[in-house]
Amino acid sequence: MTFPTTPVKFKLPRLNATYPSLDSRFNKAGGRYEPRLICDGDIVRSVEADVNAAPKGDLRLYSGMKVVPASWFTVHRDYADFNTERRQFLRTDLTASNGQFGPHAGALPAAENWGEQSGRQSNHNTAGTLVKGFMYSRGCPPQCHGVWTVHSSPPRPAIRLPATGTMASASLRTDPTFASPMKQRLRLPLHEPSPLRKRRRRHLLTEPSDRLRRGLRLPAHGHEPQRSRQCEAWQTLLFCPNPASRSSAPNAEPSAADHPGFGAPRDHLMLDLFWMPITEPYAISEPLSTAGKINMNYQMAPFTHIERTTGIRAVLKSTRLTAISPSSAGGKGTGVTTTSSGSSPYNKSGSAVYKQSDSSTTHTNELRYAVNAAVTLQGFRNRFNTGDIFHSASEICEIFLVPQRLNGKTYASDAPLPPTNYNEMTKWWNGNLGEVDAMELTGDNSREEPYNHIYPRLTTKSNTFTVHYRVQTLRKARSTEPTEWVEGRDTVASEYRGSTMIERYLDPNESQVAAAMVGAGSFKYSWDTFYRIRIIQRKQFTP
Incomplete structure (x- = not known):
């Protein structure tokens, strides 16, 4: 992260009587530090992701860079204004419902300063939108500016991950070891299937689509x-x-x-x-x-x-x-x-x-x-x-x-x-x-x-099949053609009706199955060669 190198003159900070030292501002015993870290009288400047730069404000692309280009950051237009005390965009989601770091008064010019939240800078001062033409409620707007379109022609909505509870939505880069997004803060009724409908247990690798990226193309x-x-x-x-x-x-x-x-x-x-x-x-x-x-x-x-x-x-x-x-x-x-x-x-x-x-x-x-x-x-x-x-x-x-x-x-x-x-x-x-x-x-x-x-x-490939059959032993009359069945003269000697359940299976201990798993441009074997059939159940039908 690179700050502008042009020399800028700032006002002298004013001592805050309530939090006069760094110790008082980081003291956990005094409650949350968000209202205290940046106080009235401080002179603060920051840079933030530039929505007009190549990533369009998508912080995941920043995280993929070993060194982030300076052109991907920008400053507020009042950055060099001598009379401006604070222009910073520091953000947290832990207590987002009560606003962000620093006092609300003077956080931005009056016509741009979103409504007050518990005396702290509004969430929207540090946020944007993930859907063009939409205004999020003040409790928890998206984390970053921009990121509502993908780089396509015509522009289309971007890939995004709305989070649950008071966690801000954004185009997030999540931990690939999570099986699913957390739900405990959403407090919505979760439907549990009936015990009669048996469920498979969750597996770690079950379509973690928001975590499996197709690759990064970066400078x-x-x-x-x-x-x-x-x-x-x-x-x-x-x-x-x-x-x-x-x-x-x-x-x-x-x-x-x-x-x-x-x-x-x-x-x-x-x-x-x-x-x-x-x-x-x-x-x-x-x-x-x-x-x-x-x-x-x-x-x-x-x-x-x-x-x-x-x-x-x-x-x-x-x-x-x-x-x-x-x-x-x-x-x-x-x-x-x-x-x-x-x-x-x-x-x-x-x-x-x-x-x-x-x-x-x-x-x-x-x-x-x-x-x-x-x-x-x-x-x-x-x-x-x-x-x-x-x-x-x-x-x-x-x-x-x-x-x-x-x-x-x-x-x-x-x-x-x-x-x-x-x-x-x-x-x-x-x-x-x-x-x-x-x-x-x-x-x-x-x-x-x-x-x-x-x-x-x-x-799409069932392994178990039920075969229904009706088998008859036929007795031919000597007076009829051997290639024809003549009803009334030829007779049925015996009959068996029933069904058999068979299963198609592979034996993983088959020595050559391992070789079928290894390919170098072409496969020597196909697994189809190793399928075997076994009978699971026989049942006679006697009406």
Whole structure:
């Protein structure tokens, strides 16, 4: 971080009688240090991320640099003003509901100084927006300025991670060892499935999409960006069909113009590199076995008129979607609200917003939805009707989960009613691109979490099959042709009717299986060669 090198004259600081020393300002016994670290009378200047620089304010790109270019920072226009005491943007989220470091008075020019928060500098003085044309409530706005578009033409909404509770939303870089975002501060009712619907235990590597980045393209060694190597936006892998940037209809094939993850090959195919164990019906699934998983290719060929969707419906039954409408986080608006009173979206607090200022407050409106399985299955049928099947379980990430409101719950007035037509799902999520008229406040992690929940329960390669058969011993009459059956003259000597359950399996102790796992441009063996069949159950049918 580089401060301007041009010499600047500042006023002499005034001694603060309440906190005259550094010890008094950092003394934990005196309560939180945010109101005391920077006090009235101090002369303070700071630099901050420049939203007009290459990263567009995305702090994740700063964290990826060994040496951050000086051009990526900027100062307030009053930086060199002799009569200005404080122009600083130091921020914390631990007590964000009460404002930021330093006193509110004089933090910014009067027309730019957002409404007072407990006598401290307003959160919005150090914040921006993640959705263009939207004003967050004052309790917990995003951390950084800018970052509402990706570097594309035309500009589209950026990848972002709205956090829970009083943690500020932002385009965050999170710890890859976290299995899911923390939920304890959200204080929303969490639905627990019935014991009759057995759940797989969570696994550490279950679609951590907001943590698996596609790579950073940055200037080398902190040098200024060159034409041959421009800084690119932070990109993470895509594990849902409804990113905030998508405009194509659900029944249309999305492209890289909707999101880079829709390019070939699709991002979700990376999941095929990992195997998710299942804890039911056994203590732990056998190696390479899909026992306990539901086959996505439920349609029976050629008997396509038979609906066999019970398994898929069971998978969707306990899944919940999260979708956030504008009023649950603030509202439309772009101007500065310099007062702490009124009905502006900025002044919402407590139960009016899901980022409540009090950890004991529950948000008034429900943000979760059940899955409407009947309409969601239209996405499956769309694929089957083209003569195609699901080739990988990760292709569930291409199917929209149609929401359904929970009984007895209250939803925000601006939350659109869930569609009853599968092809209206893009509109329900993203509305009109560039406008705040749908569920734009919903972050990537929330959009992809349901697929995190569903994916480990699905397969496209069943290992267990039931064969139904009717076997007869025929006795030919001597007077009939040996190649023909003549009813009434030829007879059935005996008959057996029943079913047999068989399992296709791989023996991991097979010596050559290890060789099939090693490839150097071409594979010597295929695992298909090593499959064996064993009988699990026999049952005779005796009506």
